[in-house]
Amino acid sequence: xxxxxxxxxxxxxxxxxxxxxxxxxxxxxxxxxxxxxxxxxxxxxxxxxxxxxxxxxxxxxxxxxxxxxxxxxxxxxxxxxxxxxxxxxxxxxxxxxxxxxxxxxxxxxxxxxxxxxxxxxxxxxxxxxxxxxxxxxxx
Numbered sequence: 289x290x291x292x293x294x295x296x297x298x299x300x301x302x303x304x305x306x307x308x309x310x311x312x313x314x315x316x317x318x319x320x321x322x323x324x325x326x327x328x329x330x331x332x333x334x335x336x337x338x339x340x341x342x343x344x345x346x347x348x349x350x351x352x353x354x355x356x357x358x359x360x361x362x363x364x365x366x367x368x369x370x371x372x373x374x375x376x377x378x379x380x381x382x383x384x385x386x387x388x389x390x391x392x393x394x395x396x397x398x399x400x401x402x403x404x405x406x407x408x409x410x411x412x413x414x415x416x417x418x419x420x421x422x423x424x425x426x427x
Contacts (some may be wrong), residue, residue, distance in 0.1 A: 291353070298351045305336050309344045310353070310368075319357055319365040319375070319384040324325065359384050359413040372410070378418035380425075 292302040300306075309367045312325050322341045329336055335396075345366055348354040357365040359377045365384060367375075374387040396407040417425070 294351065294353065295347075300347055305333060305340055306344050306347075308333055308336075309341055310348065313348075313354065313366055313369045317366050317386070319359070321363045321365055323363075325366075332419040357413070358383070359412060360415065374412040374414065376414040376416060377422070378421055379415050380417055383418055383420075384413075385418075 289305060295302050295306060306331055310327060310418055312328050313320065316324075316328075319325075322338065322345055325345075326336070326338045326341045329341075333419065345354060345356075345364075348366075349356055352370060353368065355367045355370050357375065359375055360364060361377060361382050361384075367386075369386065372392050374390045374392065375384050376387050378385045390412070392410060392412065396410060397412075399405065400407050
């Protein structure tokens with residue numbers, strides 16, 4: 289996916305900061321917050337502000353490049369994989385991971401049948417304790 293081409297086709301300027309933010313996002317599978325993205329880029333882009341990261345993420349969401357996740361830890365996280373999938377969050381360290389293989393269509397169907405709504409989207413986040421935190425607790 290050529291981020292520059294997508295930005296241009298949607299009427300947005302292509303800037304080095306936007307390219308760097310997208311690369312930082314796609315280079316991580318930890319569903320980072322804007323602050324984590326900002327911290328990871330600060331050394332290479334000292335003139336970039338946290339506000340630039342937030343504004344860029346708003347643009348990316350608007351044009352469908354990211355999904356904003358609310359996983360229950362009181363801060364927006366971003367996922368570059370916009371395909372419908374579930375997540376799991378560690379309640380100890382707040383790590384968020386993708387859960388593949390969950391039949392979200394079946395869950396949507398159950399919700400539609402039980403509510404008379406037509407489901408147009410969903411965010412399913414499970415909570416638990418990750419293997420790393422479980423190991424630390426057992427020592």
